[in-house]
Amino acid sequence: MKTMKCDLCDHEAEGENFEEWMNALKPHYAEAHADVMKQNSDTSDEEMKAEMQKWMAENKARFEAL
Numbered sequence: 001m002k003t004m005k006c007d008l009c010d011h012e013a014e015g016e017n018f019e020e021w022m023n024a025l026k027p028h029y030a031e032a033h034a035d036v037m038k039q040n041s042d043t044s045d046e047e048m049k050a051e052m053q054k055w056m057a058e059n060k061a062r063f064e065a066l
Contacts, residue, residue, distance in 0.1 A: 002066045007059055008033050018063045022056075 003014045004021060011028050015021030030037065043051070 002063060004063055004066060006032075007055075007062075008036065015063075018060045021063055022059070 001014050001016055002021065003012050005012050006025060006028060008029075009032065011025075011032065013021055013024040013028065015024050
């Protein structure tokens with residue numbers, strides 16, 4: 001089990017793998033960082049997909065480095 005902080009604050013989530021960690025982080029992200037989620041509502045679907053892929057890659061690399 002790995003524990004890693006949110007990329008935007010000190011909240012910690014745990015998971016056996018990246019997918020579990022990401023699922024554990026989702027409720028926190030939706031509640032504490034709703035403003036970040038709303039910021040992206042003006043972007044196109046392609047831009048949003050690219051941003052999400054970038055976020056996933058960066059955070060997966062952080063998780064794997066633990």
